[in-house]
Amino acid sequence: MKAYSELSREELMELREQLLAAYEEKKALGLNLDMSRGKPSPTQLGVSVGLMDVINSDSDMKSECGIDCRNYGCLDGIPEVKRLMAEMMGTTEDHIFIGGNASLTLMFDTVSRAYTHGIMGETPWCKLDKVKFLCPVPGYDRHFAITEHFGIEMINIPMSETGPDMDMVEELVNSDPTVKGIWCVPKYSNPQGICYSDETVRRFANLRPAAKDFRIFWDNAYVIHHLYEDNQVEILDIIGECEKAGNPDMVFEFASTSKVSFPGSGVSAMATSHANLEDAKKHYTIQTIGNDKVNQLRHARYFKNLDGLKEHMKKHADFMRPKFETTLKVLEEELDGLGIGSWIKPLGGYFISFDAMEGCAKAIVAKCKEAGVILTGAGATFPYHNDPKDSNIRIAPSFPTPEEMHQATEIFVLCVKLVSVQKLLES
Amino acid sequence: MKAYSELSREELMELREQLLAAYEEKKALGLNLDMSRGKPSPTQLGVSVGLMDVINSDSDMKSECGIDCRNYGCLDGIPEVKRLMAEMMGTTEDHIFIGGNASLTLMFDTVSRAYTHGIMGETPWCKLDKVKFLCPVPGYDRHFAITEHFGIEMINIPMSETGPDMDMVEELVNSDPTVKGIWCVPKYSNPQGICYSDETVRRFANLRPAAKDFRIFWDNAYVIHHLYEDNQVEILDIIGECEKAGNPDMVFEFASTSKVSFPGSGVSAMATSHANLEDAKKHYTIQTIGNDKVNQLRHARYFKNLDGLKEHMKKHADFMRPKFETTLKVLEEELDGLGIGSWIKPLGGYFISFDAMEGCAKAIVAKCKEAGVILTGAGATFPYHNDPKDSNIRIAPSFPTPEEMHQATEIFVLCVKLVSVQKLLES
Numbered sequence: 026m027k028a029y030s031e032l033s034r035e036e037l038m039e040l041r042e043q044l045l046a047a048y049e050e051k052k053a054l055g056l057n058l059d060m061s062r063g064k065p066s067p068t069q070l071g072v073s074v075g076l077m078d079v080i081n082s083d084s085d086m087k088s089e090c091g092i093d094c095r096n097y098g099c100l101d102g103i104p105e106v107k108r109l110m111a112e113m114m115g116t117t118e119d120h121i122f123i124g125g126n127a128s129l130t131l132m133f134d135t136v137s138r139a140y141t142h143g144i145m146g147e148t149p150w151c152k153l154d155k156v157k158f159l160c161p162v163p164g165y166d167r168h169f170a171i172t173e174h175f176g177i178e179m180i181n182i183p184m185s186e187t188g189p190d191m192d193m194v195e196e197l198v199n200s201d202p203t204v205k206g207i208w209c210v211p212k213y214s215n216p217q218g219i220c221y222s223d224e225t226v227r228r229f230a231n232l233r234p235a236a237k238d239f240r241i242f243w244d245n246a247y248v249i250h251h252l253y254e255d256n257q258v259e260i261l262d263i264i265g266e267c268e269k270a271g272n273p274d275m276v277f278e279f280a281s282t283s284k285v286s287f288p289g290s291g292v293s294a295m296a297t298s299h300a301n302l303e304d305a306k307k308h309y310t311i312q313t314i315g316n317d318k319v320n321q322l323r324h325a326r327y328f329k330n331l332d333g334l335k336e337h338m339k340k341h342a343d344f345m346r347p348k349f350e351t352t353l354k355v356l357e358e359e360l361d362g363l364g365i366g367s368w369i370k371p372l373g374g375y376f377i378s379f380d381a382m383e384g385c386a387k388a389i390v391a392k393c394k395e396a397g398v399i400l401t402g403a404g405a406t407f408p409y410h411n412d413p414k415d416s417n418i419r420i421a422p423s424f425p426t427p428e429e430m431h432q433a434t435e436i437f438v439l440c441v442k443l444v445s446v447q448k449l450l451e452s
Numbered sequence: 453m454k455a456y457s458e459l460s461r462e463e464l465m466e467l468r469e470q471l472l473a474a475y476e477e478k479k480a481l482g483l484n485l486d487m488s489r490g491k492p493s494p495t496q497l498g499v500s501v502g503l504m505d506v507i508n509s510d511s512d513m514k515s516e517c518g519i520d521c522r523n524y525g526c527l528d529g530i531p532e533v534k535r536l537m538a539e540m541m542g543t544t545e546d547h548i549f550i551g552g553n554a555s556l557t558l559m560f561d562t563v564s565r566a567y568t569h570g571i572m573g574e575t576p577w578c579k580l581d582k583v584k585f586l587c588p589v590p591g592y593d594r595h596f597a598i599t600e601h602f603g604i605e606m607i608n609i610p611m612s613e614t615g616p617d618m619d620m621v622e623e624l625v626n627s628d629p630t631v632k633g634i635w636c637v638p639k640y641s642n643p644q645g646i647c648y649s650d651e652t653v654r655r656f657a658n659l660r661p662a663a664k665d666f667r668i669f670w671d672n673a674y675v676i677h678h679l680y681e682d683n684q685v686e687i688l689d690i691i692g693e694c695e696k697a698g699n700p701d702m703v704f705e706f707a708s709t710s711k712v713s714f715p716g717s718g719v720s721a722m723a724t725s726h727a728n729l730e731d732a733k734k735h736y737t738i739q740t741i742g743n744d745k746v747n748q749l750r751h752a753r754y755f756k757n758l759d760g761l762k763e764h765m766k767k768h769a770d771f772m773r774p775k776f777e778t779t780l781k782v783l784e785e786e787l788d789g790l791g792i793g794s795w796i797k798p799l800g801g802y803f804i805s806f807d808a809m810e811g812c813a814k815a816i817v818a819k820c821k822e823a824g825v826i827l828t829g830a831g832a833t834f835p836y837h838n839d840p841k842d843s844n845i846r847i848a849p850s851f852p853t854p855e856e857m858h859q860a861t862e863i864f865v866l867c868v869k870l871v872s873v874q875k876l877l878e879s
Contacts, residue, residue, distance in 0.1 A: 062524065070513075070522045077509045077746075082501050095497045095714040097489065125552050126744045133739040140568055141578065141602065151568065151578045167738075174738045175568065287522040290746040311594075311601045312560040317553045317744065319504075319717040 028364035029445055037446050044443045048396065051436050056397035058433040063215070063375035064424045065288060069344040072337065073286045079327045080319060094318035100310055101302075102294075103318055105325035110294035112331035114245055114280050115262045122302055122309070124293035125316045128281040131295045132242060133171050135277055138308050139205070139238065140175050145274065145304045147238035150175070150205065159197060159207035161189040163378055163406030163417045165215040168208040168244065172408075179408035182207070184217060186369070188225035195232060202235040206242055212260050213247035216378040216406055216419035218371025220258040230266035232275065241267075243278040247374040249338050250284060252346050256372055264296055273298040282324060284375065285337065292324045345375075348422035348430045352377055355431060359438040365445035377420040378406070385444045386415045392440035398433045455791035456872055464873050471870045475823065478863050483824035485860040490642070490802035491851045492715060496771040499764065500713045506754045507746060521745035527737055528729075529721075530745055532752035537721035539758035541672055541707050542689045549729055549736070551720035552743045555708040558722045559669060560598050562704055565735050566632070566665065567602050572701065572731045574665035577602070577632065586624060586634035588616035590805055590833030590844045592642040595635040595671065599835075606835035609634070611644060613796070615652035622659060629662040633669055639687050640674035643805040643833055643846035645798025647685040657693035659702065668694075670705040674801040676765050677711060679773050683799055691723060700725040709751060711768070711802065712761065719751045772802075775849035775857045779804055782861040792872035804847040805833070812871045813842045819867035825860045 032040065080086075086094045088103035101107070102123025111118040124131040143149040150156045158172045161182045172179055180197065182189045188211070197204050209229075211221040221229075229241060243263050251257040267275050274297075282291035295305070328334050353370055356379070360366050368379045381389055386403035393400050401419040404410040420437070422430050459467065507513075513521045515530035528534070529550025538545040551558040570576040577583045585599045588609045599606055607624065609616045615638070624631050636656075638648040648656075656668055670690050678684040694702050701724075709718035722732070755761050780797055783806070787793050795806045808816055813830035820827050828846040831837040847864070849857050 064524050067520055067523070070520065073522075074509050077507050077511065081504045081508070084504065086497075093494055093497065095500075095716055096494070097491050097710075097715040099716075127740055130740045137564060137568065141564065149578075151576075170738050174735070283524075287746060288524040289522055289526075289742060290744040308601070311597050313554055313557045315716060317717040317747070319714060320744070320747070 026362045028362065029449055030364050032449075034450065037450050041443070041446045041450070044439060044446060048392070048439050048443055051439060052396040054397070056432060056436070058397060058425050058429050059399045060421050060425065060430070060433055061399045061401045062424065063284075063421045065284060065341075066344065066424050066426065069341065069423070070287060072340045072344065076286055076323065076327050080323045086319070086322070088318065088322060092318070094322045097314045099315045099318055100306060100313070102316065103321050103325070106292060106321035109325050109328055109330065109334070110280065110292065111296070113249055113334055114278060114294065114296050115248070116264045116278070116296045119299065120264055120296040120302070122295045122297070122305060123316055123321060124295060126290050126293065126320070127283065128244065128246070128279040128293040128295075129167055131279055131293050132168070132244065134312070135242070135295070135305070136171050136175055138305065142308060144238040144240065145300060150177070153203070155203045157201065157204045159194060159204060160408050161207070161209065162408070163216055163412075163419070164208060165210060165244070166401070166405040168242070169408045172208070177205075181408060181413075184214070184219060186219060188219065188221035191225055191228045195228065198235070198239060199233050200235055204234070205236055205238055206240050208242050208244065210244050210246055211263070212245060212258065213250060213371055213374025215246065215374065216376035217369050218374045218376065218378070219369065220372075221260050223261050226261040226263055226266055230263060230270040230272060230275075232272065234275070239275065241276040243276050245278055245280045248280050249334055250341070250375070251338065251373040252342050252349055253372055254339060254342070258372055264298070274300050277301065284341070285334065286324060286327070290320065292321055345423060347427040348425070349377065351427050351431045352420060352422045352434045355434040355438060360441065363442070366441050375421060375423055377422065379418045379420055380416050381418060381441060382445050382448055383414045383416050385441075385448055386412060386418050388444040388447070389418060389440045392444060393437055396436050396440070398436045400437070453789045455789065456876055457791050459876075461877070464877050468870070468873045468877070471866060471873060475819070475866055475870055478866060479823040481824070483859060483863070485824060485852050485856050486826045487848050487852065487857070487860055488826045488828045489851065490711075490848045492711060492768075493771065493851050493853065496768065496850070497714060499767045499771065503713055503750065503754050507750045513746070513749070515745065515749060519745070521749045524741045526742045526745055527733060527740070529743065530748050530752070533719060533748040536752050536755055536757065536761070537707065537719065538723070540676055540761055541705060541721065541723050542675070543691045543705070543723045546726065547691055547723040547729070549722045549724070549732060550743060550748060551722060553717050553720065553747070554710065555671065555673070555706040555720040555722075556594055558706055558720050559595070559671065561739070562669070562722070562732070563598050563602055565732065569735060571665040571667065572727060577604070580630070582630045584628065584631045586621060586631060587835050588634070588636065589835070590643055590839075590846070591635060592637060592671070593828070593832040595669070596835045599635070604632075608835060608840075611641070611646060613646060615646065615648035618652055618655045622655065625662070625666060626660050627662055631661070632663055632665060633667050635669050635671065637671050637673055638690070639672060639685065640677060640798055640801025642673065642801065643803035644796050645801045645803060645805070646796065647799075648687050650688050653688040653690055653693055657690060657697040657699060657702075659699065661702070666702065668703040670703050672705055672707045675707050676761055677768070677802070678765065678800040679769050679776060680799055681766060681769070685799055691725070701727050704728065712764065713751060713754070717747065719748055772850060774854040775852070776804065778854050778858045779847060779849045779861045782858060782865060786865040787868065790869070793868050802848060802850055804849065806845045806847055807843050808845060808868060809872050809875055810841045810843050812868075812875055813839060813845050815871040815874070816845060816867045819871055820864055823863050823867070825863045827864075
C-alpha cells in the first residue's frame, strides 16, 4: 500500500468517498461494542470457577496464624495471603500490606496520607505550595485522576520501548524537591504494553531524589498477566534493587488479583520497606480494623502459591490472546504501510496503544462512537485529559468477544483512515 | 450493705486485708480473660452459619439491576443491598452509599474528604486554623482517634439518660463556626447503652449551625442490636427529622453488618442526603471502582430483608443476654449500696459502662490486668484518652463465655472494692 501522505489530492478525495460509503454501511449495522475499559468479559470470569466454593459453612475459618478470619483484627492481612501476594510480586511477605478489593484504593490512600500527614515525618503535602508528580505518557487515567484530585501538578514524561525517558526522570527527581512522586506501570504498561528494561529499573533504584519524601508509585498491575506462555517478560524486583542502591524506602509497589480472580472482589496488596509499612500502619489503624480476611483466606486457599497463580493465568491468557491477535491482525492488514498510525504488539497486559496522526485521536474516537464502538476518551491516557498531540488512543480488547473485537477493529481502522484522509485534505 | 464512705478507718483497714486476701486467691487462678473489645465470641459467629453457602460457583452472579457482581463497576452498591441496609437503618435506599467491610472506614474517609477537599464546596478543613468536634462522653475510642488523627480539637459533652447535653450542643454548634461535627452513637450508645430520646433527636435535627459544613456523624452501630425481644428501643430517623427541619444535609449516618454477619467481612453503609451523596461520590469515584459486590450479593441474599435481619439478631441476643445478665448480677450483688460505683443496665448494644469513684478507674484497670482480666484502657472512652475524673471503665461482655464473664466480673468488683478502699484510706 502507498502511504496516504504520498497520495494526490484527487486520490485522497476519491478514497474519502469510498471510506465514507464503507463507514455508512458499518454504521447501519447498529453495533454497540465497548472497548473502553480493561475489564474481563463475562465468560472470562468463569475462569475462576470454584473460587466461591473454597469457603463454605463447613470450612475451618482459622488462618494459619490462628486468627478466626470471620472476626475483627489483623490490620495488615493474614500470613497465607501475604505470602501469596509476595510471591506474585516477586518480593517477600515482610514487605506486604494487604488492602481491600482494589489496589486503586491503596494508591489513593497512600497519596491521601502523604497529603494529610506527610510521609515518614516529612511535611504534609497539603502544607506545601507546590507538589509535582512525573507521569510517563501515555499512562493510566485513574492514576492521573488521583494526583489531579489532590491538586498535584503533573509533568509528562515520554515513554520509549524500555520505559520512561530516564534522563528526564533523573534530571527532574534529582534536582527538584517539589517532585514527590512518579506513576509507573513497569510491566505490560497501561496502555502500551511496554516492559521496563533492567537498566530502567536500576536507574530508578539509583535515583538521588532532591525530596526526602519522593516515592516511586510502582503499579505492578499486570505482573503475571502474560499473553504467551513461551514469551513472558520478567522485570527486576524494584524493592530489592532499591535496597541494593541504598534507597530502601523509595518505592510503594501495588498489585491485586482484580484481573486474576474477580475484578470486583479480589485482594489487593502494597509492598514497601519496613519503615514505610510502619508509617502507613500508624494511619491505617485509625482507618480500619482490618480488611476482609474471609476473602483473603478464600484467595489463599484457592490459588495456594505462585504455581497456582501461574496455572490460573494461562486460562486467562487463552481468553485474551485471540482478542489481541484479532485486533492486531486487522490493524496490520488494514493500516500497515499507510503512515497514518503506529502501535506496539504487547506480550501481556490489557491494552493496545494506538498512535494516530497528530490531531486525529479525538475525531477518530468520535467517529467510532457514532458507529457504535466505544473507546476510552481520547486524551484519557494523559494528565488533565490533555494529549498535546491529540494522537494516542487506548484499545481495550478484553470485554468483547473475539468476533466483536474483529468487527470493532474493522470499524476502528475505517475511522482512522477516514479521519486521516480528512486531515490530509485539510492540511 | 453499708456505704464505704460511712466506714471507719479501722473498718476500712480490716476490709482491705480481707479484699487483698481474696484478690491474691483470684490472682493465683492465673486467668486470662479479655473484656476489652466489643467483639463477638467464636461460638456467636456460628449464628451466621449458611452465609458462606449462599454464593457458590453455581450461583447466578447478577444483581437484580443486571450487573455481574464479579466484575468492575457499581460505585455505590447493588440495589438489593442498598435496600437491605436502608431498611436496617430506617431510611430509604436513595440515601444509601455502600462501603467496604467496615463503617469505621466510611467515617474515616468522610472526615478525610472534609479535611482534604471540604464538604460541598466549603473550605477544606486542612486550610482552616481551627476545627472542632463535639464528643459526647463517655464515647467510642475509635471515633475520637479519627478526629485526633486530623488534628481536630475535641470538646467533651456530658451524656444524660436521654442523650448528650443538648443545651451545650445547641450553644456550641449554633454559635461557633469552627465547630464542624459531633460524634453520636444514638442507640445503645458505646459504652453506656443510652438511647437518644425523641426530643434529643429533634433538637439535633433543629440545630442552626454557625458552620455551613457542620455535620452530625450519626453512628447507628447498634441499630438492630437489641438484647430483649420484648423491650426494644426505637429512635427517630435522623435523616427524616433533618429533612423536616429544613436541614437535609446536616447528617451522615453510618451502620454495618459487622455485628450482624461477620465482624471482619460484613457490609457497611452511609446514609445521607442526595447532595451529600453526590459530593461524596465525586471523590469516591477517584478512590475506588466500587466495593466488593460479591459480598454485597451474599448479604442481600442471606438476609433478604428487615424481617430476616430481625430474626437473625434474636440469635445474637440469645448469646449476648446471659453475658450481660451475669455481669449485671455480679455488679448488683457485690456493689449495690456501697457507693463506690454506678452503671446503667443496657437494653442493647455491646457494652456496660461503669463509673468508679473519682480517681480510681486507672488503678482498677491495672489491678484487673494483674489478675488476668483485660479491660479497655481507662480513659479510652474520652478524647485524648483523658477522663478528667479518671472514673469511667468500659466493660465488653461479648467475647468471653458467660462463665468467664462471671469469673471476670467477680475479679472486677473485687478490684473496684480494693481500689476504692485504698482511695478512701488515702483521702
